[in-house]
Amino acid sequence: MSQRIVFLQGGGIGLEQEQSLRHLLTVLGVKLEFQVIRAGRYAVEHGEPAISPEVISAIRETGIALKTKLFSPVPKGKEMPVNVNAQLRKALGLFASVRPIHNLAGLPSRFSGLNFVLVREITEDLYAASEHEIVPGVVQSFKIVTEAACLRFFRFTCELTRAMGRKTVHCIHKANILKLADGLFLDCFRRVIAEYPDLVGKDMIVDNGCMQMVSRPHQFDVVAAGNLYGDLLSDLGAGLVGGISCTASVNYGENVKVYEAIFGASHDQVPPGRANPLPLLMPAIELLRDLGYTDPATRLLTAIETVLQAGQVRTRDLGGSASTTDFTEAIARELM
CATH class of the missing domain: 3.40.718.10 (Isopropylmalate Dehydrogenase)
Structure with missing residues (x-):
């Protein structure tokens, strides 16, 4: 039976990061059941609340969530902008954020x-x-x-x-x-x-x-x-250690953990198909370890480092010109 995870999708490059992660999990043979829920500006653009009651109840039920970067909705008139990431933390009672800081082989630091x-x-x-x-x-x-x-x-x-x-x-x-x-x-x-x-x-x-x-x-x-x-x-x-591409964040509350990508951008900043998947892959590795998938987590990290050390396939923000698909497939080949 697969593990159910609430996946908060914030749009922008998060959409491509999600597809990259799903593909690599398939290659690894890890079965996670993602309950995908839109959040932040991406949800508002689809006529939904930025943080819906469904989001809070689903995360409390599973006790675990993985999220892309959430963008705040564009305020109307003189409204003050709302930080939806902070709103989510408050609603879930998250009180500590844990950020591992370590080198990623192949990234200059x-x-x-x-x-x-x-x-x-x-x-x-x-x-x-x-x-x-x-x-x-x-x-x-x-x-x-x-x-x-x-x-x-x-x-x-x-x-x-x-x-x-x-x-x-x-x-x-x-x-x-x-x-x-x-x-x-x-x-x-x-x-x-x-x-x-x-x-x-x-x-x-x-x-x-x-x-x-x-x-x-x-x-x-x-x-x-x-x-x-x-x-x-x-x-x-x-x-x-090489930038926010190689870090992750895990937020803790009472019986709740939220693993989050700390970097994301809209397609106004990153052209479609050119997203770096690492900001989501790194918290996903932390998630896999905590769920007991120690070997797949290690294999994924090793494959990422192998590709980075080779230096042939990198997204634009890492000094290359590869697409999201190119970078993902390069990692996938190292897992096979």
Whole structure:
């Protein structure tokens, strides 16, 4: 019996990425039953809600979803644009985003041999988007930090660190300036890490953390950060290993996991048939591993790296001229 997965299709190059993934899963002999549901701007263009009740109920029922990049609907008039990715996280109660940062053989990068994990709290901070205009020309935004959310986040991070066989957790903060908000974040970290004597806890001010990450990144094992710092450090980390094509994101909630492509684009930016499938293939590899398909996940990653190392077949964003189909078929040949 095949595993049912909710597949959120956001349109754009996600349509081609989906077909690439389906073909490679067939070659691998892995049977996953995708319940495809449109979301974001792609759903709105078809007269559906950006995030429908069907999406939320289906993901809660299966406990697992894979998604392409979701675009926000174009606002009408003076409407404020809505971030549908954040809307989905809130509706599902997702509270932590896990981003593996590691090299992909065949992609040029600033550093080699990198392998660390960035864990980002995704419910609070400035991204809670609590803001208002006090008077014309003066806007106030609130940085929300609560003890309950911080304790949950750090316990999750420490349990994940243990499960991965890792040893060191760096907490990234700005408590030297934001003594109350980031001070609470740091205090919760210190309280929780004390409950895990087998782990080493370190903390680092965010500006120094950025410098250290681009100069001595091998020192990091697990990096834990709040919503804003985590967002910035996620892309910074991706830049160290060859770009966002070779990274993935897994969002965690209570009994829910959402694996997502962190890069996507419309066909206004990427011509039809020229999409790079890697942004969806990388989270799919994480999904396969978590479902117990360890060998197929390893085979797929090895095939991708073999094609990249050969350097003959690459999509335009990777320095080549291959189509989505060309790149997918090259990977498929390595799997046969």
